[in-house]
Amino acid sequence: MNISIVIPLLNEEESLQELHQWIVKVMAENNFSYEVIFIDDGSTDNSWNIIEQLAAQNPNIKGIRFQKNYGKSQALHAGFAKAQGDVIITMDADLQDSPDEIPELYNMVTSGGFDLVSGWKKKRYDSVVAKNLPSKLFNWAARKTSGVTLNDFNCGLKAYKNIVVKNIEVSGEMHRYIPVLAKNAGFAKIGEKVVIHQARKYGTSKFGMSRFVNGFLDLITIWFLSRFGKRPMHLFGALGAVMFMIGFGSALYIGIAKLIHLAKNEKAILITDNPWFYIALATMIIGTQLFLAGFLGEIILRTKNNEERYKISKTL
Known part of the structure; x- marks a missing residue:
């Protein structure tokens, strides 16, 4: 089979029929063998009924x-x-991603030697304040943090070799960082293609401004996981050692100062009245806690089991 088109959706009943017809037209024009996998992410409208109807009409449709x-x-x-x-191929179900882009994306993967090709919505029809400016800032931070030089990490229109999607773990809200996950898994040939971004024809966006806050938090997470995910003790142990040494040095300073005062028969202040006592105490406790965090991280890595992250009620 040439192409699998994976389409996650939530309450997109108005666009599904049109999207299906468009995809079928493109597949027929290019003689592709294909399957379309619609993933209904808990829709409360008529989306699933429409997917069932499409699957009954077209054996290439799965749900x-x-x-x-x-x-x-x-x-x-x-x-x-x-x-x-x-x-x-991944794409959104709201008709803002054009199926006409699929043949060139396919060729870039099969003939161009790319492991992954990400779409770049260079010209957008979203609100400048609500989406465009936050998106530019987000993409800049993602490039600087990850080292993956893409202009549009969050574009839903992407193409992958089969081996790539079978070897990456997409969890939480990490769909924004699939190129980074692919790079960390050893798939370094990542390309980019300018794609058409169309104005939304039906419904409203399912994402608010909170996605950018969550996106930056996820960016910190993936930065940590890419560097220390397999060796948390290297980070927490190093930080713990630094904090513990600061505390130990402070305690040593207090002790030496006390001995000097005693040697000179001078009246020394109580240790608990010395601010360095509290610095030593706090930093040594923090250092110990960081060490424990590193040990716990290592133990969890070695004993964790795969957890069920979602429940499927029906498949087609």
Whole structure:
């Protein structure tokens, strides 16, 4: 099979029929063998009924329905697990991503040698204040932190080799950082293509300003995981050692000062009246806690089990 198209969605009943027809047209024009996997992420409208109707009409249509809304990352994880195509295309269901981009994305992966190709919505139809400016800031921070030089990390239109999606773990809200996850997994040939961004035709966006706050928090998480995810003791142990040495040095200073006063028969202040006592006490406690955090992290890494992150109620 040439292509698997993975489409997560939430309450997109108005756009599904049109999106399906558009995809079928593009696939037929290019003689692609394909499957379309719709992942209904807990829709409360008629989306799942429409997916069932499409699957009855077209054997290339498959569906996964979550019991409730688990988020885009979980939907992509389920879609990636089910996908069988040589190249996996991800796109949104709101018609803002154009299926006409699929053939060139496919060729860039199969003939261009890329492991992953990310879309770049260079010209956007979103609100400048609500989305464009925060998005530019977010992408700049992601480039500087990750070392992946993409202009648009959050574009839903991407193409992957099958081996890439089978070897990355998309959890939490990490769908924004799939290129970074791919790079950390050893898939360094990451390309970018300017894609058409269309104005939303139906409904409203499911994402608010909170996604940018969450995005920056996730960026810190993925920075930590990429550097210390397999060796947390290297970070917490180093910080713990520094804090403990500061505390030990402070305690040593207090002790030497006390001995000097005693040797000179001078009246020395009580140790508990010396501010360095509290500095020593606090930093040594913090240092010990950091060491314990590192040990606990190492233990968790070695004993953790795979947890169930979502529940599927139906599949097609």
